[in-house]
Amino acid sequence: MGKMVPESMILRVFEGLCCIDPGVPLPPGGGVCREQLVIFLADTLRGTAEERAPLVMAMSYGTKMMATTDQIKAFLEDLISAVVQTLTYKGHLRGWSIDRMGDAAQGASLLAEQLSSELKPSDENVCDVACLEQWLLRVSGVAAFLELLIGEALEVGLTSRPAPTLLPLCGDAPWTSLHSLLDLPLLMFLIPQLPAGDRAPWTLLFSTSVHGESFTRLVGNCKGRGPSVLLVKDTKGHIFGGFASQSWEIKPQFQGDSRCFLFSVYPSMRVFTCTGYNQHYMYLNQGQQTMPNGLGMGGQHGYFGLWLDCDFGRGHSRARPRCTTYGSPQLSGDEDFTLDTVEVWGTGLPPEEQEQGENKKSVLDVDPEAQALLEMTGKRLHSQGFREPEDDG
Structure with missing residues (x-):
């Protein structure tokens, strides 16, 4: 494993091996025996939450009975970083250019915090094995990260269960001129949130670094192009966005459906799904005198959860205290923000291509x-x- 992952993760894997009771005498002088290795591989590659929980406890440097949430978060950060390094080393980036993307180390820290926030410790900041079992049942990403790391780094595969695919395919992107807001941990966070049908190769529809600061260009590149992910960075450094489940269309009414959601990336990684309070999922308008002109998601006119004004460069995120459509808080640094970067990726087939495929x-x-x-x-x-x-x- 030393070829592709840091020593800290190797030591954690060793702790996981050592915590297993092999049922046979251990080798003299320390080390692990074959039985421990076989059980460890079985539990990490195809085990249940009950079987994986003690391994996570040990790899977090907890005792046999408990681990703190900080210990689990540190383990997750090491695990996600090791997965990114393994994918890079093995050439499994699926068309993404890590050198032209966001900081993967920061992304690993943000994703580790998000995953650990899902823990429900019985005592303050302390988790027992039962707590970890329930967490692993709710949060499937941890098991997928372990499967990929152990399977790829130790070159152990199961023909009946191929290694999980953590990244979407990336279509042609102008990497020489693009510096994406996306990073690999963010992709690994977003992919499970998307509807199962929206797993086509991701294609860049718009980026201010490539296409300039033009609302007309943004609209022209994105309308009628199927589902998409919108990413926004403001001048305070906050990064956030939304998933549009349908093509953007210019019209004075709300559009979209309940598969849409908003999300934050920095300073914290979270997803905010529909509350059912209203159906104000998506809005896009241009050139109207009586209706707001711009792109919005959630809330209502003048109080969107995410709004980009047609006068490119300005926007708002007005929750007060939560967006009615998505239950999201204020996503931007200031309620009325100034844009730094906007990026849109198509994540599904345009309607006409989807229809042709279904007809075939x-x-x-x-x-x-x-x-x-x-x-x-x-x-x-x-x-x-x-x-x-x-x-x-």
Whole structure:
């Protein structure tokens, strides 16, 4: 593992190995035995939350009974950093250019804080094994990080369970002129939040560093392009954004659906999903005299959770105290902020491409339940064996 991850993570893995009771005498003079290694690999690669919890406790340098939330956060930061280094070393960046992206070390710290904030300790800042079990059941990312790190770094794979894919594919991006607000830990945080169908290669639609500071260019590049992720950095250094589940369209009404969400990146990494209070998910308007002109998500006219004015360079995030649509607090450094950077990535197929793909598929591929119903009623599947389903990849 020393080729790709820091010594601190190797020592944590060793602690995880040592905490396992192998049921046989240990080697004289210290070290670990084969049985401990086999159990460790089984538990990290395909174990349950109950089996993984004691390993996390040991790798956090806790006792057999408890670990502090600070210890778990430090373990997570080491784990996420090691995953980033492993992906880079193994060439599994899937088209992303880490040298032209945000600070992965800062991203690892922010993601570690976000994951540890999901802990529900029984005592103040102290977690027992039961607390870790419940946490691992709720937060799937920790298990995925462990699976990838151990599987790739120790070169141990399971044919029945391939290593998790933590990053989306990146389509062509102008990396020579782009310095993205995204970093790898942020991508690893955002991907599980997206609807399952929106997993197409990410494509850059707009960036101020590439396309300049133009609201007209922003609108022209993003409308009709399918689902997208919007990222904003203000001049106070706050980074935040939103996921638009549908294509942006210019019209004086709200649009989108309940799959939309807002998120913050810095100074803390959080996601804010729909409250159900209203349906003010997305708004885009330009050239109207009677309605606000700009791009917004959540809240209401004049009090958006995230708003970019058509007069490019200004925006607001007015929660007071929470956005009605998403339950988000003020995301920007100041309620009325000045833009530093705006970036939009397409995360799904534009509507026309999606429709073409669905038309090419048999109903048996689009709806597996239809196939099951046909089989239950005794109908012959005449095309079975003569056709191959379309590959979604």
